[in-house]
């Protein structure tokens with residue numbers, strides 16, 4: 001049996017209750033086959049893959065807090081510190097009822113390769129809780145965040161593990177967590193990123209994931225001889241990533257026709273109005289049903305459906321497994337040119353294969369959404385030197401990083417004879433640096 005198959009089998013045997021993790025390991029290791037087969041003896045000897053798929057540490061803890069009725073609630077908190085070969089653990093905190101250890105491990109595993117692709121010194125980690133901030137009062141969110149950080153603060157630090165935002169964790173949650181960390185540890189340090197600008201946050205971090213997605217999309221289209229200006233796009237989601245993807249797409253001359261939340265989706269034939277979207281989602285924390293009040297020409301539909309709208313580009317920016325095989329078929333039918341993932345693993349494996357087989361340019365999230373964590377690493381740099389850079393400076397660095405990632409994934413795929421397979425390109429480019437560092441550091 002090949003080394004890759006052996007390791008996949010042992011991951012399934014060792015983690016029987018984590019089907020999402022099996023899937024993620026399979027996806028990555030399968031596409032790394034050309035590199036692993038070429039170095040099999042060297043990697044086997046040091047059990048490189050067995051170490052790569054085993055988190056360095058995983059922490060699971062109780063998060064008790066009191067709701068507005070005086071009732072005690074209990075959630076589960078997680079932090080998976082997956083790999084520190086190239087830097088301190090780095091990755092977001094997801095607050096969503098669907099969170100469990102398997103999901104956090106999947107996201108932490110992906111984060112290793114994503115963070116490596118940025119070219120910056122950050123290892124892979126992820127965390128979160130099954131707490132749902134939706135519908136909670138500010139006080140309840142604060143009570144949860146303080147309790148969560150009371151335990152998490154024992155395991156993180158500016159040079160060990162630096163969490164950030166993800167689904168359900170935005171500037172408000174990061175603020176409450178930072179306050180509690182400072183209070184308990186007595187340290188004013190860059191322990192979290194995505195902080196507010198008045199206490200160590202970086203300009204352009206809020207915009208970074210969405211903007212970065214468009215910088216990569218533009219460059220990847222250019223590599224393929226296509227100009228992004230004048231194209232149409234479908235976007236899913238209406239959170240941090242989606243909002244700033246829509247904003248940058250619009251600035252680049254793309255008309256964005258859709259966005260969505262977990263209840264329904266909007267079609268706006270005149271192009272999504274970003275200012276209206278920001279007011280609904282960032283200021284009022286309301287639902288997309290409100291959008292029609294701002295744009296009477298738009299349509300609101302319950303349920304899912306953004307991928308059936310005819311557009312040149314598809315940018316999934318909501319959550320995992322939101323672009324299914326039937327959606328991929330509809331996109332191909334409608335002449336879609338490119339799918340670039342703003343979210344983490346929004347496209348199922350079958351849908352990805354179908355798109356690639358039908359010559360749709362496909363950029364995986366670990367490359368396409370790396371602008372967020374890259375800018376988090378820039379926030380860490382600013383915190384270390386106790387300086388703040390201008391928006392233009394951070395944005396220029398972000399653009400350079402995304403352009404470098406684009407060429408890196410294109411070249412890596414070509415190097416192994418799979419030109420145009422950017423999933424393989426991203427996995428190989430991300431893996432090589434981590435593998436070198438792990439081997440250089442010996443058995444650890």
Ligand code: NDP
Nearest residue numbers: 167168209237238239240241261262318319343344369372
């Ligand atoms: P937000 O919480 O700001 O927004 C999430 C959006 O996705 C909301 O519109 C939400 O709708 C929708 N959504 C969430 N869960 C579901 C679901 N199960 N079904 C349908 N819609 C859903 O999160 P972000 O924008 O930060 O994150 C979006 C994606 O991007 C995630 O996959 C995240 O991991 C990834 N990502 C985020 C980065 C960042 O810097 N924030 C960086 C890199 C990747 P509703 O409000 O109704 O729940």
Ligand code: 2IT
Nearest residue numbers: 091092164166372373376
């Ligand atoms: O998935 C991701 O890359 C993020 N949620 C951002 C992580 C970070 O540390 O900024």
